[in-house]
Amino acid sequence: xxxxxxxxxxxxxxxxxxxxxxxxxxxxxxxxxxxxxxxxxxxxxxxxxxxxxxxxxxxxxxxxxxxxxxxxxxxxxxxxxxxxxxxxxxxxxxxxxxxxxxxxxxxxxxxxxxxxxxxxxxxxxxxxxxxxxxxxxxxxxxxxxxxxxxxxxxxxxxxxxxxxxxxxxxxxxxxxxxxxxxxxxxxxxxxxxxxxxxxxxxxxxxxxxxxxxxxxxxxxxxxxxxxxxxxxxxxxxxxxxxxxxxxxxxxxxxxxxxxxxxxxxxxxxxxxxxxxxxxxxxxxxxxxxxxxxxxxxxxxxxxxxxxxxxxxxxxxxxxxxxxxxxxxxxxxxxxxxxxxxxxxxxxxxxxx
Amino acid sequence: xxxxxxxxxxxxxxxxxxxxxxxxxxxxxxxxxxxxxxxxxxxxxxxxxxxxxxxxxxxxxxxxxxxxxxxxxxxxxxxxxxxxxxxxxxxxxxxxxxxxxxxxxxxxxxxxxxxxxxxxxxxxxxxxxxxxxxxxxxxxxxxxxxxxxxxxxxxxxxxxxxxxxxxxxxxxxxxxxxxxxxxxxxxxxxxxxxxxxxxxxxxxxxxxxxxxxxxxxxxxxxxxxxxxxxxxxxxxxxxxxxxxxxxxxxxxxxxxxxxxxxxxxxxxxxxxxxxxxxxxxxxxxxxxxxxxxxxxxxxxxxxxxxxxxxxxxxxxxxxxxxxxxxxxxxxxxxxxxxxxxxxxxxxxxxxxxxxx
Numbered sequence: 001x002x003x004x005x006x007x008x009x010x011x012x013x014x015x016x017x018x019x020x021x022x023x024x025x026x027x028x029x030x031x032x033x034x035x036x037x038x039x040x041x042x043x044x045x046x047x048x049x050x051x052x053x054x055x056x057x058x059x060x061x062x063x064x065x066x067x068x069x070x071x072x073x074x075x076x077x078x079x080x081x082x083x084x085x086x087x088x089x090x091x092x093x094x095x096x097x098x099x100x101x102x103x104x105x106x107x108x109x110x111x112x113x114x115x116x117x118x119x120x121x122x123x124x125x126x127x128x129x130x131x132x133x134x135x136x137x138x139x140x141x142x143x144x145x146x147x148x149x150x151x152x153x154x155x156x157x158x159x160x161x162x163x164x165x166x167x168x169x170x171x172x173x174x175x176x177x178x179x180x181x182x183x184x185x186x187x188x189x190x191x192x193x194x195x196x197x198x199x200x201x202x203x204x205x206x207x208x209x210x211x212x213x214x215x216x217x218x219x220x221x222x223x224x225x226x227x228x229x230x231x232x233x234x235x236x237x238x239x240x241x242x243x244x245x246x247x248x249x250x251x252x253x254x255x256x257x258x259x260x261x262x263x264x265x266x267x268x269x270x271x272x273x274x275x276x277x278x279x280x281x282x283x284x285x286x287x288x289x290x291x292x293x294x295x296x297x298x299x300x301x302x303x304x305x306x307x308x309x310x311x312x313x314x315x316x317x318x319x320x321x322x323x324x325x326x327x328x329x330x331x332x333x334x335x336x337x338x339x340x341x342x343x344x345x346x347x348x349x350x351x352x
Numbered sequence: 353x354x355x356x357x358x359x360x361x362x363x364x365x366x367x368x369x370x371x372x373x374x375x376x377x378x379x380x381x382x383x384x385x386x387x388x389x390x391x392x393x394x395x396x397x398x399x400x401x402x403x404x405x406x407x408x409x410x411x412x413x414x415x416x417x418x419x420x421x422x423x424x425x426x427x428x429x430x431x432x433x434x435x436x437x438x439x440x441x442x443x444x445x446x447x448x449x450x451x452x453x454x455x456x457x458x459x460x461x462x463x464x465x466x467x468x469x470x471x472x473x474x475x476x477x478x479x480x481x482x483x484x485x486x487x488x489x490x491x492x493x494x495x496x497x498x499x500x501x502x503x504x505x506x507x508x509x510x511x512x513x514x515x516x517x518x519x520x521x522x523x524x525x526x527x528x529x530x531x532x533x534x535x536x537x538x539x540x541x542x543x544x545x546x547x548x549x550x551x552x553x554x555x556x557x558x559x560x561x562x563x564x565x566x567x568x569x570x571x572x573x574x575x576x577x578x579x580x581x582x583x584x585x586x587x588x589x590x591x592x593x594x595x596x597x598x599x600x601x602x603x604x605x606x607x608x609x610x611x612x613x614x615x616x617x618x619x620x621x622x623x624x625x626x627x628x629x630x631x632x633x634x635x636x637x638x639x640x641x642x643x644x645x646x647x648x649x650x651x652x653x654x655x656x657x658x659x660x661x662x663x664x665x666x667x668x669x670x671x672x673x674x675x676x677x678x679x680x681x682x683x684x685x686x687x688x689x690x691x692x693x694x695x696x697x698x699x700x701x702x703x704x705x706x707x708x
Contacts, residue, residue, distance in 0.1 A: 042488075056664055056667055057662075058669045058672050060670070061667065062664070062668045062669060063428050063433065063437075063438065063664060063665075064431070064668055064670065065430060065433060065668070065670070066432075066433075066440065066441050067433055067436075067438040067440070067441070067499075070668075070669075071520065092496065092498060094498050094654050095654050095656075095664070096653075096654040097651075097652060097654070100556065100559065100560070101606040102650070102656075103556075104560060104561045106560075107560040107561070107563055107564055108561070108563060108564075109559065109560070109563070109574070152662045173437060215671075219672065220672065220673050222503055290668060303389065323669075328669060329669050329672070330669070
C-alpha cells in the first residue's frame with residue numbers, strides 16, 4: 001500500500017467517526033428540548049430566583065453606586081419576585097444588548113425580558129413570544145426649541161429636524177409630515193450624542209427619537225427649560241414584558257403582577273397607606289389585598305400577593321414617579337401612562 | 353566642578369546634540385517637529401483646563417454640572433463599581449485579593465528565571481483559587497458569576513483562557529504538521545474555522561447556541577461557557593504562532609534526534625518544542641496583549657468587564673452622562689497594562705536573543 005492511499009483511508013475513518021459523533025449529539029439535543037416546554041415556572045421555583053433580562057438606560061435600568069439595579073423596569077422585576085417568592089431580592093438582573101436580548105430569551109438564558117421590548121405582531125407570531133401588559137407606552141416624539149414658538153407637531157411647517165439615519169424614525173417623520181401636508185428639512189445624524197449638539201447650536205429646530213430617549217436627552221441639555229417635548233407620538237412603542245410561549249401560568253403571574261400595581265393606584269393604595277386598607281370594608285379592597293382569602297386560595301397564589309407587592313415596591317404611580325416622573329431628575333409627565341380614569345391607557349381587569 | 357559633575361554635563365550635551373539632530377536634523381524632521389508642537393499646543397492646554405484646573409474633585413453631580421471641567425467626584429463615587437461592577441460591596445476584599453493574586457502571578461512569570469515546573473503549578477492553582485474565592489464556594493457567602501465584573505474578570509478571563517489555549521495550541525500545531533491525514537485535516541479545519549470567525553460570533557455561540565446544543569447546557573453558567581469557547585478560539589491563533597516556531601527548527605535536528613533513536617514525543621519534548629517555543633515567546637506576548645484588550649467584547653454578551661462597567665457607571669440617574677471621565681479611567685487602565693506589556697515584550701526579546 002502506498003503512503004498516499006493509507007492517508008486516504010485514515011481520512012474516511014475520521015469522517016465516519018465525526019459524522020457518528022454529530023448524529024449522537026443531535027439525538028441528545030432533541031430529547032430534553034421536547035420535555036422542557038411548559039415548565040418555566042417550575043424551573044424558576046426550583047432555582048429559587050427569577051432570571052430577568054434588562055437593558056441599560058438611565059431611569060429604566062441602571063446600577064447605583066453599590067451595584068444595585070435601580071429603575072422603572074427593575075421595580076417590576078422585583079414585584080414579580082414578590083409574587084413568586086414573597087421576596088423582592090430573589091431576582092437576578094442581567095443586562096443584554098438590543099441585538100441579543102430576543103435570541104437570549106429564546107435560548108432560555110432569561111425567564112422574562114423586562115428590557116423595554118416593543119410589542120409587535122411579528123414578535124408574537126414569528127419569534128414565539130407572549131407579551132404581558134404594556135408597562136410603558138412609548139412612542140416617537142419631537143423635542144423642539146421653545147424659541148420657534150411651536151406647541152404642536154402640526155405647526156412645524158418648514159422646520160429643520162434632526163433624525164437618526166437608518167432608523168424607522170426617519171420613515172415615521174416623513175410619513176407624519178406628508179400626512180399633515182407640511183414640509184420639513186431632515187438632517188440625518190449618525191451619532192446619538194450629536195443630537196444634543198445640533199439642537200443647542202441651532203443647526204436643527206427639533207430632534208426626533210423615542211420620547212423616553214428624548215426625555216433623558218433633555219435633562220442633559222445646558223438649559224433644559226428652553227426646550228419642549230411635543231405631545232404628539234409618531235409611532236406606537238408599547239414596551240411590555242416578554243416571555244417564551246409554553247407556560248401559561250407564568251404568563252398569568254406576569255399579567256396579574258403588573259395589573260396589581262395598576263389596580264392599587266386606582267384604589268388609592270400606596271406603599272405608605274397599604275396597612276390602613278387592611279381594615280377596609282370595601283369587598284373589592286378585601287379581595288385585592290387578600291384580607292378575604294377565598295380568591296387567593298381559589299387561584300393558587302398567596303392571597304396577600306398584591307399586598308406584598310405594594311408593600312415592597314409601591315403602586316404603578318409610585319414606581320413611575322420615583323424612577324422617571326416628578327420625583328426623579330427626568331420629570332416626565334405620565335402622558336399615556338396614566339390610569340384610564342385620568343385619560344391614560346392603564347386599565348386593570350376585574351379582581352374577582 | 354567634580355569629575356562626576358563634568359561627566360553629567362558632557363552626557364547632557366551629547367544628548368542635546370542627539371536631540372537637535374533628531375528633531376531638526378533634516379527639513380522633514382523640522383516640519384514634523386513644528387507640526388507636533390502646534391498640535392500639542394492646541395490639545396494640551398484645553399485638556400489640562402478640563403482635566404485639572406476646572407475639574408470638580410469632590411461633591412455631587414449637581415456640583416459637577418455647575419462647573420465646566422471634568423467631574424472626578426463621579427469617579428470617586430463610582431470607582432468601586434468601575435473596578436468590581438456588581439460584586440457586593442461588603443465582599444470587595446475578594447476581587448481585590450483576586451486582582452492582586454493574578455497580577456502577582458503575571459509579575460512572577462515575567463522573569464525567565466521563574467520559568468519552571470513550580471510556576472506552572474501556580475498557573476493551575478491561582479486561577480482555581482481565584483474562581484473559588486470569587487464564587488465563595490469554600491468560605492461563604494456565595495456570589496453568582498453574573499455579579500462578578502470589572503478588572504478581576506478582565507484579568508481572569510484573559511489569563512485563564514490564554515494559559516489553557518497554549519497546551520491546546522501546541523497539540524493543534526503538532527497535529528497540523530502531523531503525517532496522519534485525518535488528524536491533520538481536523539486540525540486545519542478547526543484552526544481555519546476559528547480564525548475565520550469573529551470573536552463576537554464565538555461569544556454569541558457561547559451565549560445562545562451552546563445551551564441548546566448540550567443537554568443541561570444551562571447548568572454551566574454564561575461566563576464558563578464563554579471562557580470555554582474563548583479558549584478554543586484563542587488556541588487557533590496561538591497554534592499558528594507555535595507552528596511558525598516549529599517550522600523554524602531545521603530539519604537536520606529532527607533527523608539527528610531520530611538517528612539517536614528518540615521517538616516522536618521525546619523528539620518534540622526534548623529537542624523541538626523547547627527551541628520552537630523560545631523562538632515564539634515575543635510573538636505570544638504580543639498576542640496576549642491583543643487578547644487582553646479583546647476581552648472587552650465580553651460586554652456584547654452582558655458580562656461586565658472593565659469597559660462595560662465603566663460605561664454603565666455613567667447611566668446611573670444620580671451621575672448621568674459623565675461618559676468622558678468613565679472612558680478616560682478605563683482607557684488609562686488598559687493603556688497602563690498594555691504599555692507595561694509591550695515594554696516587557698521588547699525587553700524579553702532582547703534578553704532571549706542573547707547567546708546562551
